[in-house]
């Protein structure tokens with residue numbers, strides 16, 4: 328880790344996608360928090376965030392508050408609009424009221440499955456920022472993009488578009504998730520993740536200046552597990568992971584969160 332990386336608190340984030348009802352959500356967060364308590368997890372050293380489906384958020388928030396747990400709450404999506412006649416949408420203000428800290432914007436499953444454009448992702452990031460949430464901006468190339476343009480071109484364009492509407496000093500988190508690595512069991516190599524993360528940080532430096540570039544956490548996502556997390560976390564520009572499938576099992580997610588044991592123990 329270089330000096331700048333050491334100043335950034337890593338985040339291990341669990342994107343549950345469309346899994347677990349609110350009762351299952353409570354059970355998972357309870358189990359996770361007990362496991363982390365047993366190993367005396369230091370939440371100041373590694374931030375832990377969960378992104379349950381909308382219907383679970385209130386239940387998880389209540390549990391976190393009642394038990395004074397340091398796990399942070401996030402949502403998987405947000406409306407670009409503030410309020411009004413938008414059937415099915417959930418506003419950033421509503422998420423802020425539930426004490427969510429983060430919201431994922433631009434996940435590839437929304438870009439591809441719901442036709443979300445770069446412009447929409449930027450408007451969602453802006454709506455999140457205005458409500459006091461931190462947008463976790465997902466970027467990543469498909470296998471075809473990789474063949475045609477290399478790894479970094481699409482993520483760079485997606486990041487530039489997503490931050491364009493935001494004020495220069497807005498806090499963001501970036502998650503680099505190559506689409507070909509999501510749910511495939513075929514993670515990027517640590518070196519591939521580092522190359523793109525460094526390029527994204529260089530771009531933030533150009534667009535937003537040194538302090539934003541140095542402070543912004545850049546995560547890797549795509550088939551992360553307890554077996555490969557250490558390799559990613561050894562990289563200078565990778566500040567955490569956005570974990571899908573492996574975040575649904577409390578023991579496995581807990582092992583990923585405890586990556587400093589694997590990294591320093593190597």
Ligand code: 13P
Pocket residue numbers: 342434504508509510511512548549550551569570571572573
């Ligand atoms: P997997 O970890 O299941 O590959 O999912 C990654 C992801 O899309 C997280 O947002």
